[in-house]
Amino acid sequence: MTDGNSADVGAGRTTSRRGFIIKSGVAAGALTGLAGCSSVLGDSGSSNTITMVLTPGTPADARRRYKPMQNLIEGEVGVDVEMQVPQDYSAIRPALESEQAEIGMDDITLISNPDLMDVYGTTVTGGSAFYFSMMVTNPDSGIDERTDIEGKTMAFADKLSTSGSIFAVYALKEAGLDVGDAPSGQPVDFEGSWSNHDIALEKVGNGEADAATTWGGNGIPHIAEDTELPDRVEEKSSFLDTMETETPRFRPFWWSFPIPKQPVYARATWDDPAKEEIGNVLLNSDQDLIEQYYPEDYNEEELPFTTLADTSMEEYEPVIMRLNDLGIELGE
Known part of the structure; x- marks a missing residue:
């Protein structure tokens, strides 16, 4: 899905272009006690570098797991990709809003404000999404x-x-x-x-x-x-x-x-031909193609991405329901 999900925010709900509803409380407020993004991501690099924010974890391990995906984008699109690993999930959305990053890949950030992102699709590994x-x-x-x-x-x-x-x-x-x-x-x-x-x-x-x-x-x-x-x-x-x-x-x-596995999305305000090219490369990738971009000594069991499935916000409704039930408010 390369057209993304836009949303109209009204009193008590957020409705995507496809008509899926995020109930009140999901897109407002902030979960206390979590760090911001500026000290986590730092400078995103030159204007010629695309910054991709990975899900939080051990930085060295996360970067190694996603190295084939980084190599794929760089090799097929001809751009430089910098992978950043935030300390926690709350750092990802501010990085996108402040245009310190172009690409992210977690459902919580997507759910917090679908209008902020254009969704490429859901990651597929080992034939399963x-x-x-x-x-x-x-x-x-x-x-x-x-x-x-x-x-x-x-x-x-x-x-x-x-x-x-x-x-x-x-x-x-x-x-x-x-x-x-x-x-x-x-x-x-x-x-x-x-x-x-x-x-x-x-x-x-x-x-x-x-x-x-x-x-x-x-x-x-x-x-x-x-x-x-x-x-x-x-x-x-x-x-x-x-x-x-x-x-x-x-x-x-x-x-x-x-x-559903994690979505991959780009920020909606990113205006660059590479944005659509990257989406097409990810959606059309397969096992044979991604294997060409394995670094030396890469263990394919680590791979969190083979291709993308064309999905929408509907697949993430179970996550939204649980956020609402637990009273989790995702920050503006």
Whole structure:
């Protein structure tokens, strides 16, 4: 989808050009306690450089994972691409609004103001445009279901991570636990900590947390090959071939339904022929093409992108519903 999603903002709702509704509370206010963008992204570089903001994580790891995508854009379009890794999700939208960045790739920023972005599509890896939120614990922890988290400690990723926080907090609430003001505040029935996907797993591994939530691409490598998986995970996860490739070993006890993978979008105010060219390259990429842009010693299991699926805001309605239910207001 190269025409993007524009929106008319009225009292209590935001309606996209395609008619999908973002309920009141999503596009106004700010989630407190999160950093701004100026000190995170810094100077975006020269006017000849396109800045692409990755999702928060360990900078070296994130840049390595997306290196084939960077190489693809540079090689096929003939532009320079600089990859920036913010400290948290709240830094991404200000970077786009202040024109420090041209391209982003997270659903939370897109949902916060669809009128700010022109959407290229949803990332596809291993033939699937979906991924999963999952909860894991140590094999001998005695935690078998969500209600067992009561009185325990749960490690989450970034407060605004779809899989690492929002879906998990909602799932615990749905199970009957009192989540209090989480993720913006502390839950009541259990203790929560928020960081990033990698640190959340580290906390379980070193005994700082009883359980953690993360996304499938990060958690599946830590589970045993003989783990019994739900049918939906067997059918739609593109990370099953990574099972039992990382340590320590964890045991999953909850999986979400399939969540659309992250969108890739460009800021609407970016006026450059390269904008449309990049969209066409990403939408028409395939495994054979992206493999030509692997750096040396690249492990294709790391790859978070093969091509883009042509999608719209409708696919992200489950995320919007959870944001509304948890009272999360995304900053202006």
